[in-house]
Amino acid sequence: MKQSINQLLKNGELSELTLQALRLKKINTLLQEILPKELAHDTRAISFMNSCLFLETSNSSTATLLRYYTPTLLSQLRQHVEFASIASIKQHIKPQEVQKNPIAKPTKIRTHYSKNVSTLLAIVADNIQYEPLKQALLRLSEHLPK
Numbered sequence: 001m002k003q004s005i006n007q008l009l010k011n012g013e014l015s016e017l018t019l020q021a022l023r024l025k026k027i028n029t030l031l032q033e034i035l036p037k038e039l040a041h042d043t044r045a046i047s048f049m050n051s052c053l054f055l056e057t058s059n060s061s062t063a064t065l066l067r068y069y070t071p072t073l074l075s076q077l078r079q080h081v082e083f084a085s086i087a088s089i090k091q092h093i094k095p096q097e098v099q100k101n102p103i104a105k106p107t108k109i110r111t112h113y114s115k116n117v118s119t120l121l122a123i124v125a126d127n128i129q130y131e132p133l134k135q136a137l138l139r140l141s142e143h144l145p146k
């Protein structure tokens with residue numbers, strides 16, 4: 001016998017899962033109302049079982065602030081009948097994924113030299129005994145403005 005989706009969600013095997021999802025949705029709505037904006041933005045309920053509420057944050061600084069706010073949060077959540085059984089709150093830090101940029105091509109650094117640099121390189125090259133270095137300095141001096 002085939003059951004409709006509504007029957008499965010309300011009376012069937014998925015009814016407990018549906019109740020848990022609705023409970024988490026309500027907790028997340030309450031978190032947005034109870035917590036300060038800077039905490040609410042980065043915090044969400046991910047599980048509620050065995051009288052323990054598990055919250056997820058995206059970074060350790062939010063988690064630290066949330067720890068200080070936990071007694072107030074527990075007190076305010078327990079005022080709602082369906083959450084009166086919350087005994088503890090645990091946290092999990094899940095960093096947000098950072099979008100990776102494709103490898104950027106290195107930009108060429110344009111260095112502007114004064115006209116004196118070309119002359120100075122030629123003078124230095126004339127005083128160097130090591131021929132490969134001397135030729136390299138002369139070639140460089142030829143490419144610079146004179």
